[in-house]
Amino acid sequence: MKKYMAYPYGVWMLIFIIAPILLVVFYAFTDKSGTPTIDNFTSMLSYASIFGRSFLLAFAATVVCLLLGYPLAYIMSKQPPRWQSLYMMLIMLPMWMNFLLRTYAWMSILENNGFINQFLNNIGFIALLNHILQPETPITYLPLINTGGAVVLGMVYNFLPFMVLPIYNVLIKIDKKLIEAAQDLGAPSGTVFRKVIFPLSMPGVVSGITMVFVPAVSTFVISKTLGGGKEMLIGDLIDLQFMGNAYNPQLGSAIALVMMVLVFLCMLIMNRSDDGSGEEGGLLL
Numbered sequence: 001m002k003k004y005m006a007y008p009y010g011v012w013m014l015i016f017i018i019a020p021i022l023l024v025v026f027y028a029f030t031d032k033s034g035t036p037t038i039d040n041f042t043s044m045l046s047y048a049s050i051f052g053r054s055f056l057l058a059f060a061a062t063v064v065c066l067l068l069g070y071p072l073a074y075i076m077s078k079q080p081p082r083w084q085s086l087y088m089m090l091i092m093l094p095m096w097m098n099f100l101l102r103t104y105a106w107m108s109i110l111e112n113n114g115f116i117n118q119f120l121n122n123i124g125f126i127a128l129l130n131h132i133l134q135p136e137t138p139i140t141y142l143p144l145i146n147t148g149g150a151v152v153l154g155m156v157y158n159f160l161p162f163m164v165l166p167i168y169n170v171l172i173k174i175d176k177k178l179i180e181a182a183q184d185l186g187a188p189s190g191t192v193f194r195k196v197i198f199p200l201s202m203p204g205v206v207s208g209i210t211m212v213f214v215p216a217v218s219t220f221v222i223s224k225t226l227g228g229g230k231e232m233l234i235g236d237l238i239d240l241q242f243m244g245n246a247y248n249p250q251l252g253s254a255i256a257l258v259m260m261v262l263v264f265l266c267m268l269i270m271n272r273s274d275d276g277s278g279e280e281g282g283l284l285l
Contacts, residue, residue, distance in 0.1 A: 021260075027253035040254035047237060047255070054233040057148055058217035061155035062163075065212045068156070069163030070205070074197075076164075077171035084172075091161050103154055103225050110145040110153075110226065117141040146228035154222040159215060163208035170204030171197070206270050214263050234259050 031037045076087045094102055109115045120126050120142065130138050144150060174197065182192045220235025229236075234255065241252025 024253045024256055024260075027250050028257045029254075031250060040250050041258070043251060044255060044258065050232055050237050051234060053148075053231065054217050054235075057151055057155070057223075057231070057233065058213050061152045061159065061216045062209055062213045064152065064156045065160050065163040066205070066209065069160055069208060070167055070201075073164045073167035073171055073204075076168050088168075091164055094157070095161055099158065100221060102158060103222055106150075106154055106157065107145065107225055110150055112141040112143070112145070114145075116144060145226060146230050148227070148231050150226040151223050151231050151233075154226045155212075155216045155219065158222065159212045162211040162215075166207035166211065167201060167204035170201045174200050210267055210270050213266065217263065218259060 028040055029036055029038065031039065072091075076084055079087065107114075111117075117126075121140075126139055126141070133139070178196055178200070179192060182196050187195070217233075218235050220233060220239050223231050223233040223236050224239075227233075238252050238256050238259075240246050241248045241255065
């Protein structure tokens with residue numbers, strides 16, 4: 001009976017996962033007439049800079065999420081249970097809003113006449129810059145939007161919970177007796193964290209890095225709205241091949257296939273680097 005209950009899921013996987021992947025593979029290795037070819041892959045070399053930019057911005061967003069997310073998860077894990085629930089709700093609160101609406105909200109904040117630039121004008125910061133720099137054309141705003149920094153900011157804002165949650169889930173499950181044993185041996189707080197807590201939390205760190213990097217490297221909504229088309233990423237390039245004026249589903253499928261392989265390799269490397277880590281902790285040397 002249990003075997004038959006898995007059939008609907010198998011059908012769902014076949015229709016919505018396996019079939020689309022096979023279709024992408026077919027288009028990637030054929031031209032518009034259906035003839036087998038690898039020209040779609042060779043023509044991708046002209047977009048190498050877009051691939052590099054995508055991985056660079058995704059890496060930057062992942063690093064920022066880790067630097068912000070780990071301390072936040074660590075502080076949460078040290079709080080009483082009722083406060084942990086409150087902090088968890090505050091972290092998840094932005095996720096209750098539509099992804100597109102959250103990104104558009106940052107557009108209104110970062111645009112040339114947005115909240116930040118208006119605030120800087122009101123406090124006289126822009127006037128101070130003009131006084132110090134004395135440019136030929138007076139500065140009226142800071143170019144915050146349509147930049148790589150704006151794209152990274154959007155990635156961090158949208159994907160930070162994906163870094164915090166797995167790290168937090170691992171930290172609260174660490175056996176307190178291991179920490180107490182290290183303290184009883186005379187290890188200072190810094191050594192306890194470096195030799196015990198951090199190694200034991202590595203599975204959460206690896207999961208968080210994977211959960212942030214994968215959607216960041218393939219996003220196109222954030223780069224399109226906060227990058228304004230000036231910071232084109234892989235997702236934008238694929239979207240352009242399927243939905244834009246440069247309609248070329250064969251090339252778009254080849255790019256999507258290469259991206260899937262690269263993301264899979266990154267995940268494989270991360271998982272292998274985590275093999276065996278976090279099980280025993282470190283040595284108090």
